[in-house]
Amino acid sequence: MSRAFVKEQDVDYLELPERPVSEHPNDVTETGLALIEDAVAKASEAYAIAQASADRAALAAAVLSMAQRAAHLYQGATDHTFSNAFYFSDPEGNGIELYWDRPVEVWQNQPAGWVPTNTAIDPNTFLRAQLEPARVTRDAATVGHVHLQVGDIAAARRFYVDTLGFDVVMDLGSALFISAGGYHHHIGLNTWHSAGAGPRAVSLGLGDVRVRMPERGDILSLADRARHHGITAEDDGRAVRLRDPWGTLLTVAPEAADA
DSSP: OOOOEEEETTEEEEOOOOOOOOSSHHHHHHHHHTOOHHHHTTOOSEEEEEEEESSHHHHHHHHHHHHHHHGGGEEEEEEOSSEEEEEEEOTTSOEEEEEEEOOHHHHTTOOTTOOOOOEEOOHHHHHHHHOOGGGOSOOOOEEEEEEEEOSOHHHHHIIIIIITOOEEEEEOSSEEEEESTTOSOSEEEEOTTTTTOOSOOSOSSBOEEEEEESOHHHHHHHHHHHHHTTOOOEEOSSOEEEEOTTOOEEEEEETTOOO
16 A cells, blocks of 8 residues: 655645545444454453544644654544544554534434444545645644443443433444534444453553533532442542443543543
8 A cells, every 4th residue: 555745735744545434334433443453352441532623624734743753553534424533543552533523513403313424535635625734733622522442332321321411322233422412422332342341451541531511510410320320439529530330430520620
């Protein structure tokens, strides 16, 4: 698979290889996230973190930076209807998603059972169209969502939806996408490589997922629901910490806190 340097608008960048993407929604997402099967098989853990860019030019700048410094970590790119997403892995096998959200009217308030259309993005075409030389800087990005491997979708739904209060956006059977406030997903949960898995082992990876809620009272209500379901919730006065059925730590704090 060839790669070559090209020059566009006085900016040099390393071309990324186009990766094929399956037409099946499950396969598309699974391929895009590019799990390192030997490293994650039968393990339940946080395996991908997604950084949201403010616009496509900022996303192109972030992708360019990765292409110039670590093109070998590139895994693929997909238009998910609600976002444009580029997938990489870090040297330890954790997934990195760089993405930009389409306007909310494209994907909010869809009918029940709606599943987005997923199509491959040619990364080189995207860079040529969206890259702005003046924006080739490290623009601020936010953590938009995370993806977690779990052992059982029903158990994940009981914890994250019934107990914590997240809303279900999409349920694909082997994957559950949940959010708050109408977002397309803040957390993606799947069993693609972890069905039946027990608690996560202490290992490299993303071991602490931080959730922000508007008010301290919201957090206390969440902690009460957790305790009602027999889940230990530790409160240090600033944040509440609890673990999901597979041992992933969640730290829940007010939006203004830096806990």
